[in-house]
Every structure is written in C-alpha cells, then in structure tokens.
Amino acid sequence: MKTIWKTFAAAASLMMLAAPSGAQTFPERSITIIVPFAAGGPTDTVTRLVAEAMSKDLGQQVLVENVGGAGGTLGAGRVASADPDGYTLLLHHIGMATSATLYRKLAYDTLGAFDYVGLVTEVPMTIVGRKDLEPNDLAALVEYAKANQDSVTVANAGIGAASHLCGMLFMSAIETPLVTVPYKGTGPAMTDLLGGQVDIMCDQTTNTTKQIQGGTIKAYAVTTPERLEVLPDVPTTAEGGLPGMEVSIWHGLYAPKGTPPEVVDRLSKSLQVALTDENVGARLAELGTAPSPQEDGTPDALKAKLEGEITRWKPIIEAAGQYAD
Numbered sequence: 001m002k003t004i005w006k007t008f009a010a011a012a013s014l015m016m017l018a019a020p021s022g023a024q025t026f027p028e029r030s031i032t033i034i035v036p037f038a039a040g041g042p043t044d045t046v047t048r049l050v051a052e053a054m055s056k057d058l059g060q061q062v063l064v065e066n067v068g069g070a071g072g073t074l075g076a077g078r079v080a081s082a083d084p085d086g087y088t089l090l091l092h093h094i095g096m097a098t099s100a101t102l103y104r105k106l107a108y109d110t111l112g113a114f115d116y117v118g119l120v121t122e123v124p125m126t127i128v129g130r131k132d133l134e135p136n137d138l139a140a141l142v143e144y145a146k147a148n149q150d151s152v153t154v155a156n157a158g159i160g161a162a163s164h165l166c167g168m169l170f171m172s173a174i175e176t177p178l179v180t181v182p183y184k185g186t187g188p189a190m191t192d193l194l195g196g197q198v199d200i201m202c203d204q205t206t207n208t209t210k211q212i213q214g215g216t217i218k219a220y221a222v223t224t225p226e227r228l229e230v231l232p233d234v235p236t237t238a239e240g241g242l243p244g245m246e247v248s249i250w251h252g253l254y255a256p257k258g259t260p261p262e263v264v265d266r267l268s269k270s271l272q273v274a275l276t277d278e279n280v281g282a283r284l285a286e287l288g289t290a291p292s293p294q295e296d297g298t299p300d301a302l303k304a305k306l307e308g309e310i311t312r313w314k315p316i317i318e319a320a321g322q323y324a325d
C-alpha cells in the first residue's frame with residue numbers, strides 16, 4: 001500500500017512540475033482595463049480599440065470599465081489597490097503625470113504603485129466651441145473670452161484631466177480666467193457642448209474630429225505645430241495667434257505594482273500587437289492620430305515617459321499655484 005501511495009505521490013509531483021505556472025498560462029479569464037473617465041470620451045475610444053486587438057491576441061475578452069471622477073485619479077486609485085495579477089489594468093494619459101503635482105494628497109503613490117506595460121498613443125488637442133458661439137476664429141474667441149470672462153464656460157474632465165491642463169494653458173496664454181465646468185469625462189462634456197449648455201472645451205481629436213467634420217461644433221485651433229490631415233481647415237494655435245500653446249496627450253497602459261514580470265511581459269507583447277494592428281492604425285488615423293511606435297509599447301518607454309513628464313510639469317503647475325486640494 002505504502003509503495004502504491006509513494007508512486008502516486010511521485011507521479012503527482014511530476015505532474016505539478018510539468019504543469020505550466022500561472023504566468024505561463026496567463027490569461028485564463030477576462031481582463032478588465034479601467035478607463036479613469038466616462039464612457040464615450042477620447043480615452044474610452046482609444047482603450048476600446050486597443051482592448052479589441054489585445055483580446056484577439058490574448059484569446060480572452062479584454063473588457064473596459066469606466067471609473068470617472070476627480071480628473072482620472074479615482075480610476076487610477078482603483079487600479080493601484082487591485083490585485084497585481086494582470087487581470088485589472090489602467091489606461092491613463094498625461095494626467096497620470098500632472099495629477100502627481102496637482103493633488104498634494106493622492107490615494108496612491110504615482111511612481112510607486114504601478115508596473116508599466118507600455119505607451120499607447122499621443123493625441124493632438126483641439127480648441128472647440130458650441131456651434132452657435134459668436135466668434136468664428138481663434139483671435140475673435142480670445143477677444144470674446146476676455147470681454148465675457150465671467151460668463152464664458154469651459155468644460156473639462158476635472159482637475160488632472162487633459163482637458164483641464166489644456167484649458168489652463170489657454171487661460172494662461174490669454175491671461176484671462178474663465179468659468180470651468182467639470183465632468184466625469186469629456187464624453188458627457190461633448191454632449192453638453194452639442195446641446196449648447198457649455199461654451200468651449202479643449203479636447204483630444206479622438207473625441208472632436210468627427211464632430212468638427214460634421215459641423216456640429218466650431219473648431220478654433222489644433223494644438224500641434226502643423227495642421228492635421230484630417231482637419232486641414234483648422235489652423236494651429238500658432239497660426240491663430242497663440243504660438244506657445246502646443247500640447248499633445250500621451251497615453252500609457254499600467255498594471256498594479258507587484259504584477260509577475262512574465263505577466264507584464266505578455267501584456268506588453270500583446271499591446272505591441274495592438275499598436276501594429278491595421279484596424280487600430282486606420283481608426284486612429286481617421287481621428288487625427290496614430291498608435292505609438294511598436295518599440296514604445298514597452299515598460300521602459302512608459303516608465304521614462306512618466307518620470308520625464310512628472311519632472312516637466314511639476315514646476316509649471318507649482319508656478320501656477322493651482323492645486324486640486
């Protein structure tokens with residue numbers, strides 16, 4: 001009996017040795033990417049495109065969950081405290097870097113709470129207004145905003161959002177504070193802009209291009225040095241008289257700190273597949289942008305970007321002295 005048991009135990013341990021570890025079989029179930037903004041906005045659009053391509057590559061569903069609020073910091077906090085098993089991820093943008101200074105108290109340590117999967121895309125911004133807003137070009141908008149500073153409303157996705165940052169740059173370029181209206185994302189902000197409840201917004205082309213092309217909102221400028229192919233009639237901020245106002249919004253994919261390196265590596269490889277996916281490239285091109293180059297879909301590239309951007313924006317935000325808390 002003893003011998004039979006020993007043989008059984010030896011066979012079982014051999015089987016265990018032969019069985020692939022969790023990291024090798026990853027993913028065994030669906031993955032959720034948290035978007036720290038409301039559904040229908042630009043971060044959501046980019047994430048759903050990337051999630052679809054990663055899902056095909058990983059052979060599991062990659063779901064998107066919107067956790068909007070507090071300029072993206074609520075969603076980021078959710079991921080910071082999630083199990084570090086690769087099944088809960090975060091797709092966030094430049095706000096990951098700016099909120100590290102804008103919020104003196106965050107529920108997570110920006111540089112300590114995440115593992116890096118890779119860079120995703122870099123998206124131009126557009127200054128847009130409701131369709132029936134009086135001014136027809138950027139110079140006229142500046143004049144109008146200065147003359148009506150107590151009533152002109154600027155939508156954004158909360159302090160720490162890209163729209164907040166871009167709105168701040170606009171107000172500081174024209175040396176005029178305007179009334180800001182925060183939303184949980186620029187998806188719902190766009191609904192209000194279309195409905196005429198809010199006057200202007202600075203937002204990613206991934207949210208504004210189709211509306212501008214359809215003539216449902218007014219476009220005043222793109223925040224890039226050159227005009228965009230998809231919006232050839234929209235002047236750059238420099239052409240419109242605000243030369244220093246250039247900004248584009250980079251996005252990255254993160255996992256909670258402590259995710260097994262093999263899992264991070266698998267996710268990063270899958271992100272790279274998404275970055276080179278034809279559909280992702282074509283859809284982003286229609287929206288005035290492109291996926292990050294494949295070599296930037298790596299942990300090192302995202303880590304270097306985040307660290308560099310925290311250092312870049314810290315003195316600018318401190319000089320402005322406008323904190324969220």
Ligand code: ASP
Binds near residue numbers: 041043044157163187
């Ligand atoms: N990208 C937007 C922003 O940061 C938010 C969103 O994606 O809804 O303003």
